[in-house]
Amino acid sequence: MLQFQLGLFCTGSILDHFPKKWNYFSSLFMVVLWVIEISLNPRSPASVVTVIPPKSVQPQWSLPDVPYNFATRSEVDSMNNNQACDIIGLVTYVGRVERIRSKEKTGPEKFWAYRWVHAVDGTTDSPFILEIFSSSQPEIFNNICPMTYLVCTQMRVCQTGCSVYLTSSTETQLFITGCHKKQPYVNEPKVKAFIQWTKTLKDSVMLRRTAVGGHYCYPPAPPTFTPTTNSNNEPITAVADLKGELESLQYREHRRVAVQGYVAAVQYHTWPPRPETPLSELQEGVSVRVVRDTGAANPPSTVEEMTLTQREMDSTSPDSDITVSPKRRRVQTGSRGVHRQYFTRSKMQSNRQAGLTSHEEEEEERWDEGELESEESEVEDEHTSVRQSPVGKEIVQTLQVPDVQQAASPPTALWESRVWPSVKQQVTDHFCCGRLDQESVPEKFHFDDREVLLHHLNLSPARWTPDLTSHTHTPVACTGYFTLTILGLKQMAAVDVLFVPVVSPDDPRAAGVPHTQHDNSLLSCISTGRLCVQPDGSCPTPGSLMSSAPQLESERVVCIVDLCLLGERRVEMICSKLYGTTDICQPDGTQ
Template sequence: MIRSSSLFSSHSSFVDFSSHVFVLQTSSLSAAVCRELLRVVDLRRYGRDQGSSVYFPQTVLNGDDLYDVTLTDGHCRLCVTLDPGLNRLVERNVLHAGSTLSNATFVPAITAQHPSCPGAASAEMDSYRLESVDVREEAPSVEDHDGVGWFDVDHDSLPWFGSSEPAGPLVPLRANRSVFLPLWNNVDPSGEEWREAPPTEEEEGREEEEEGQRPAVTVSELRDSFLSGQRGVARGAVQHRLIVRIIDKSHLMYYGRTDRNCECPYKAVLEVCDRTGSVCAVLWNSVCVSWYRCLKPGDVISLRRYRVKQHYQAERDDIEISVNSRNPAAQISVLPESSVSPEYLPPAPTYSFYNSQELLDRPPGAVCDVIGLLTLSGRPERMRSKDGRGAELLEYRWLRLEDGTSSQPIMVKLFSTSQPKTHLHLHPLSVVVCTRLKLLRAADQTFLANTTNTQVYCTGLGHHSEMSYRKLPPVRRFLRWLRSQDDRQVLSRALIGGFFTYPPPPVSLETYMKDRRGVPGFLRGAELQRELEGLSYRERRTFCIQATVTMVTYRRRGQEDRSLFWTDRASSLSPSPPLSSSSSTSSFSPTSPSSAVGQLTPRPVTSGRSRKRKRLLQLETPRKRCPWFTVPTEQNQDTVILFEASMEFLENSNADEDDDDDDYTFATAPLFLTPPPVAEETLPMRYDHARRDEQAVAVVMGGRAEPGRFDSALEDYYTLRLRALSDGVSVDVVFLPSSPSPPPLLPHANTWTSILSHGAFSSDKPPPSPADLIAMADQLTNRRLVCVLEACHLGGATTELILSRAFRLPN
């Protein structure tokens, strides 16, 4: 159970949802405590405005976001606002849809919405703020609600509590906004208000669809008239009809600010053209809600009642068209191409498709279109914005596309493109087209990333049949290659989700330090711990520490109670174990070299390497060639002494037999300092075409794969315990030298030093077996390393910490 901070010390009132009774003391400071278990039905985010601070006079607003939560006890629903002091529960994905709550404390609050707004609660309606709550880690049982099936209830059919039923769709309670933001980014549309079909004729005015339609003005005439200062164009609304084709479409841009009031602070930019030229048309505010999802590149549209303005980013001799919902209310229509007079039909969009071979020769910054077969669909992650608004988190995922023209796949770092439905359907084995990407180079690797106008199209949604690019020669060549591919071979390398990093870090310390020029230096162990605690859900960051390795553990997924490991007897353990939980993949503790005791310790002898190998083979399981031992279910430090006493019986006292010839022996010890198992989200899944929708939902933001539900592409993994040289803090990190989606591999010696610096096994020889690798772990004793760590918060108490590189420090 996770307890939130309470802002009130006494609660003398209660709320009983099941009987629809809400009892308050007459004191205005009374708070109501719900003794029933509650479930979170929905969670909605929005940006606060100038008046939001009025509704939270006793708290300091945390960040720009507010959250409204819809709760149920299985009998009715209630929509409340989360106190800003509890925002961190949402930002770390502790509180989410489906969460079970107890001891929820509510305070009456007024709403920010005008009573005339559909969906707003009036002064007579019940409106509350959720002030404190316990988030339960386990789901409620049927018995919790008198036999009512908690998860079988149709929540949409439940009545609203008291008089809180809204007159229309829900709107934000504590800010004068008309739409909600998506939970995890500011780019995607969120909610049913965003239309997928154009408004009806009655809403927008009837647009004749007879053949031979003609524009009343052209782009060139608008530009000339505005720049020459003609009054009708320069100062007023333009009534003349403009017929243009959409060439490019930007993602949605949210410009809401806490110091300004705007009900729908969105804009989107369309690049449109006719036969005389091109111009930017900017959709503002509620026009975005009505039209953004309805319009796509290639559409021919008619515009009336717009304004011509100076282009806000271009030189003085260019214009833009402002399309707003008022002053004046613009009129937009999508026209069939057949209805436009041929001499006025705008030209079709152009594309610049490049295959994987051609991309190698393109300069950085070039804008490209690509088509490929998707063989890796990474999990969505987030990173901090670098455009000056550092608080914003940008959502992205990695795609690997193949087109058969080179051995190098097309790597795409795909950020949100305001196409959430399309991104959800980015399954492996889909044919994906990404337009208007920008080519980038880093660490001698080429990859593509978004521009403002990037759009994504994939099979399964009917995209390709609607787009004009399907007839282009590069697309036809790709399709010929695609038809020659074998399903089974592609499926064998198709992956979804899991940890992935690109471009890979360099393999030498000198190159890595050169690439880090201008980036803050190494963290102390305690500083790393604070940074990890500050991560938000799915936020990805890279950190560096200087450390030594004090423990290496080899494990297999699903069998973490059986392991093989090595420890440095001198410095690996301390009286206080690492701070961790069973669900966390990173843990910390201060250690002291003088107090360390080895658990699975190499014991040097003088000769007999051949007999050492014989000894290891006797310990290995026939199927996986790796020795195992079982960790006791109840880990008790009191068994250490008895365990050491029993070691004599495991050793061979005959000096002429194997023991004297063994460099190392491996034994079983109680693992009271066992690193936590790897998180389910860390290991990529093998793509299962029959269950593709389930897999897609499991890896999306807020999704979570059930343990063992899907086949993992990686069964074996290693955990290294690092001790920071700066302050002795220990941290457990996952190391994946046999990742199924490795960076370009290079030959090396397969020693621990070379494996860590390359992040993978050598490409020119078989990898060492786990037993051999553990046997070689004494190479790490007292080695000072620069460790590159990739951190990603996976929600709740789970933080993924991957060791991507470790370079040996010179003496």
């Protein structure tokens, strides 16, 4: 038996290291330190571990100091790819926990759980974008929330084009409020500078910048698409093959696929959903109006008219009769026990429900800054603000998470290609996603709802609690979304995907979309993921966006779709980028 001293006394044996177990190191010293593995005997004889306080460490032991390599946000952009660093920041956004399939073909772990986190340190307006994987610190991982001081060690820099983010490595350790006391890093110069910066902040101002949950995917797709070298190194998936992708999804599994086809139809829906209003004016061969409900969330405005092509309104009202072609079949799971939610038109019609009401609420919010300053501060009483948005108003709404995916409400603006009315009855598989799920929309963070929010964001609660009541859902800068119908190249299958544009810098996704100017056409908005501010400071209206939809006629596109199973019969299908014909490159580099 060997005895050794590493800040503690223990008895055990030293084994050869596993060269592929630890991948990322920030210094040569760590390479030397981590090329051995310590194995402690459970019995015969049992190991004895004695923790030595730092003050009791003897100089003659020659134990090295724990090295730190803290980097500020302004320094990360100039760091090399795969370089390791430590960071400290104030959390402003916490994403939901999702899972991806393990890339290792061996081992017990089939899925890796992770979440996206934003943190700021005052050195620049841009936040740290952190991809944090669940590790041996589940309590800390599950309790990361906005307004928390977060320390992440041994993070790895990932440079992808113009995007940079940090991902956790196998050596990463997490520290949140409640864990900082007596940690060695509190004496680091950059940590002290961060603490001084936080003393200049106004809590109520920072709280308004916080958000949680919603659809979030990073890094953004590249500006051009090459079939054999897209962002995920995956080949194009035929629209008809989406059935297998959807059926194999597991709970909270995120998967990105690329589908190729034509944009057959575009619909615009307001958000939050409102009580249904039959669109009696949507008839064959007539002008279709872009209706704005002045009594709900949108300000009074004139009615804009736009001429659309002939369409069959088989989902206009709940009482309308629906006829389905004999060739059309319902897309459902065959052998799996879980009943998926592939809605056909008749299914959507029967499940349609009225929208929910909205209201405004006042809240008093308080938070504890933790041991970094060893003092408490109170957040000022803040009236929840209702912010004017270019395409509507941000409102406060109490919503219940549905047990099943609900059908989309009637659109307020529509466009169809010339071929879609005649082709859609011949489509054998039509994958419909229903309306935008509440969990797909990021919401404001409220301290009073902290436990409820963490319960919804995490895969499972850390401990059993009684049923939690619904909380106040305050969407972050989301006033509407588009439903794109992508028709396969063979015109035998179609899929409906949702596109939620970024309309405000308050949206957490704004940190990951390019800020280049474009012409605010529908194709440009879907390609970049956001709306551009017009010279008068406003954003384009849904009507002006839909007026450019005819540019999509006969345009061959590649749609990058993010799939995520939110729960039983609730699949999220969101378009993160649309490539036009000019943006699709051949494997040899030609377009």
